[in-house]
Amino acid sequence: xxxxxxxxxxxxxxxxxxxxxxxxxxxxxxxxxxxxxxxxxxxxxxxxxxxxxxxxxxxxxxxxxxxxxxxxxxxxxxxxxxxxxxxxxxxxxxxxxxxxxxxxxxxxxxxxxxxxxx
Amino acid sequence: xxxxxxxxxxxxxxxxxxxxxxxxxxxxxxxxxxxxxxxxxxxxxxxxxxxxxxxxxxxxxxxxxxxxxxxxxxxxxxxxxxxxxxxxxxxxxxxxxxxxxxxxxxxxxxxxxxxxxxxxxxxxxxxxxxxxxxxxxxx
Numbered sequence: 515x516x517x518x519x520x521x522x523x524x525x526x527x528x529x530x531x532x533x534x535x536x537x538x539x540x541x542x543x544x545x546x547x548x549x550x551x552x553x554x555x556x557x558x559x560x561x562x563x564x565x566x567x568x569x570x571x572x573x574x575x576x577x578x579x580x581x582x583x584x585x586x587x588x589x590x591x592x593x594x595x596x597x598x599x600x601x602x603x604x605x606x607x608x609x610x611x612x613x614x615x616x617x618x619x620x621x622x623x624x625x626x627x628x629x630x631x632x
Numbered sequence: 633x634x635x636x637x638x639x640x641x642x643x644x645x646x647x648x649x650x651x652x653x654x655x656x657x658x659x660x661x662x663x664x665x666x667x668x669x670x671x672x673x674x675x676x677x678x679x680x681x682x683x684x685x686x687x688x689x690x691x692x693x694x695x696x697x698x699x700x701x702x703x704x705x706x707x708x709x710x711x712x713x714x715x716x717x718x719x720x721x722x723x724x725x726x727x728x729x730x731x732x733x734x735x736x737x738x739x740x741x742x743x744x745x746x747x748x749x750x751x752x753x754x755x756x757x758x759x760x761x762x763x764x765x766x767x768x769x770x771x
Contacts, residue, residue, distance in 0.1 A: 535652075536681045537645035543735070566652070566670075568677040573737035597670045604746050605726075605739050 517545045525624050526554030527617070533566035539574050546578055555587045556624050560617065562593030572605040579610055588627060592620045635661070636700045643684040643693045643712065651680040651697060651710075658699045659706055664769050671747040672706065672767055678740045678747075679710035679763040686730065687714030687761050704769040713760035720753050 515532035528546055532538070550557070557578055561567075579589050589611030594602060602608050614620035637658055641647045652673040659672055683695050696711040717723050724745075729738035744751045748765045755761040 533649060535645075535648045535677055536685060537648050539735075566673065566677070568674055568681065569737045569739040569743045570681060572739050573735040576737060577735040596667060597674060600746065601674075601743065604742055605737060 515542060517542050519549050521554060522558075522621055523625065524555040524628060525558050525621060526550060526556070527558045527560055527621075529560040529562075530564040532564070534564060534571040534574070535566065535568055536570040539570045543574055543577065546574075547581070550578070550581065555582065555585065556628060557582055557587065557589050558617070558620050558624065559589075559591045559611075560593055561591060561595070561598050564593075564595075564598060567598050567601060569601070569605070572601060572607060575607055575611075576605075583610075588624055590614060590620045590624055592617055633662070634700075634702050636698065638696070638698050640694050640696045643688045643695050643714075645681075645684055647695070648677055648680050648684070651695075652677050654697065655699060655708060658701070659769075662701060662704065662706070662769055668767065668769050672708070672765075675744045675747045675751070675765045675767075676708060676710065678744045679708075679765060682740050682763065683710055683712035683714065683761065685734075685736070686717070687712035689715060704771060706767045706769060708765045708767075709762060710765070711760065711762040716757040716759050716761055717753070717755040718757055720755055724753070 515534055515538040518529040520527040591611055592614040655672050655676040656669055693714055698709045700707045722728055724741040726742045727738040729736040749768050750766040752764040
């Protein structure tokens with residue numbers, strides 16, 4: 515799998531390409547954590563090009579949330595297909611991060627909520 | 633229409649995607665919907681990952697995969713001869729994991745349950761684990 519990043523203000527957009535399973539998780543985790551250390555408070559996952567995910571992906575997202583949450587970071591997602599949406603729902607990930615239809619919507623919401631929290 | 637395939641492969645993480653591809657290829661003959669296919673791939677991936685990570689503890693071993701089709705009913709079994717599960721009911725609880733340090737979500741069995749029509753776990757400590765996944769394809 516491939517992971518690409520985009521920095522939008524305080525938001526680090528994480529774009530996942532391909533299949534996120536246990537085999538791919540370690541590489542993806544390392545690359546996200548490396549990039550997160552260089553800046554970004556909130557995480558926005560881009561699922562548009564993700565063709566497969568299982569519960570390993572849930573562990574990965576939960577783990578990143580534990581990194582950003584203590585320092586006021588928020589979590590959001592967009593572009594999830596039906597399978598990923600079900601995984602997010604079953605795992606409770608929709609309770610710790612919101613799912614948006616588009617990147618613009620998500621960025622706007624994160625900016626607004628992040629701003630209101632000061 | 634009846635058919636079956638039996639395969640075995642090493643418990644290496646690179647074979648997680650192989651197992652999904654095998655399941656997809658076997659089921660595709662039955663012309664499943666896109667979501668049925670994705671449900672099966674997800675459940676198989678969870679079961680195989682469980683065998684690699686839990687059953688064999690990442691130390692390798694052999695995974696035995698059987699796929700059966702009887703008309704619209706697909707039954708896939710994933711078996712390992714690894715460490716087995718001490719308490720199956722406990723293992724099925726969402727978020728229960730024996731390896732939290734590895735960022736395991738503990739959702740494997742919950743996902744298998746959600747993405748199949750039925751699933752069974754047979755396991756004995758020290759003898760291994762057999763997971764049976766059943767999916768009924770729409771007509």
